Amino acid sequence: MDFASLLGIISGIALIISAIFLGGNADVFLNVPGLMIVAGGTLAATLLTVNFKDVTNAFKAAWIVFTRDNTNPQEMIDTMLELSRVSHRHGLLKLGDVESDSHVLKRACNLLAEAASEQVIRNTLQNEIDSLIARHHSVQDVFRKMGAYAPAFGMLGTLIGLIQMLSQLSNPETIGPAMAVALLTTFYGSLLATVVFLPIAGKLHARTLAEVTNLEIIREGCISILTNDHYMHVYEQLASYLPEAQRKPVKIGKQQKDTAADGGGAKGNAGKAAAGKQQKPAGPRG
Template sequence: MDFASLIGIISGLALIFAAILIGGEADVFVNIPGLMIVAGGTIAATLLTVQFKDVLNAFRAAYIVFTRDKTNVKDMIDTMLELSRISHRHGLLRLGDVETDSHVLRRACNLLAEAASEQVIRNTLQNEIDSLVSRHMTVQDVFRKMALYAPAFGMLGTLIGLIQMLSELTNPDTIGPAMAIALLTTFYGSLLATLVFMPIAGKLRARTLSEVTNLEVIREGCISILTNDHYAHVYEQLSSYLPEDSRKPLKIGRSEQQAPKE
């Protein structure tokens, strides 16, 4: 579970509702027709812009991002170091027996076990990275569009409310409540855009960058395993993906060092 996102959404809603309750009654902020205009219009415009399957994938991806922890780049580096140790002790062929939940890492291990060239491994894994970025950009674009449409439909609802209010100017007592209802749709649109859609798009973008970094670690780690075949060299290649305060020099015992030449 992504606790940062959970804390963010709960604290944001709590502060907004607290401000509403402190300022007066909360009932005046509830308007079903306004919600129908903003929510229904936003969904309709989004479906007109992108394919239905992309909308479903977007909400599915958002659920996954908010319910699953992201893979730490340090953990991925440790995984590549372990693969390097296996290769160093048992040969590249043993990597074909490695079991992992990551289909990209499994594919990379198979390429190493098959003694694929460096260029083949680099091209294959780069294609995986490009494909992941393309898929994730499509998902992020759905929420960016919804963040764009929600305020627009909020303004549209406000215009509808103003038109209805102006048509009843003969009764001055209804002008104030009618104006409040007209402004509510703008409130709904801004709230959805700033507290829901844009934060989700930002969270998805952050997760994309994290996953791209992990795939780059896999790519560079596999190439280093293929060319150097020693976990110390692999670590030196991959340590640049870590912050400086997280980089620790590896201690290599004599059993891990190459025998001196006679």
């Protein structure tokens, strides 16, 4: 679970609610017609703009933001190093036995096992990267549109409230409460846009960048394996995708080469590939 996302949205809503209760009567911030205008109008306009399937995919992706951890590029680098060792010991054909949750890594290993050319591997994996960016962009665009529509419908609700208020100017005592109700829809629209829709779109964009980095590591690692580079050369090429402080030490026999200034970095090697005959190499979750 991504606790940063969960903590962010809970703390944001909690602080706003606390400020409302500390400011006095919280009942004045509840207006059902205003919520209907903002929430219903935003959803209706979004459905009118994009396909229904894109909307459902967007909400599924939003759920993933809170339930799935970020992918770790260091783990992918470790996996590609293990695959490099396997290819040197047993040949490229052995990579066809790789089992992985990442369909891209599995496909790349199959291409290596089939002795595909460098250009074929590069083009295939680049197409995977481009299609992933396109799919994720359509999902992010749904929340960006909702983030734009919500304040607009909030303003629309305010105008409706002002019209109703001005129609009752003969009764001055109702002007103040009516004005408060009219402004609530603007509050609802701004709240949904700034606390929910736009932050989710931003988080999905960050996830896309992380996944693209992993796919680029797979692509460059496969090219290095194909050209029969030593696994230390593979590491040197792939380490550039990480900040220097996060690069993990790599062992060379009994010696250890540390390319990081402090030797820090992400721990663990999910999906470590084994070179034994009875154990298949495994990749990380993709």
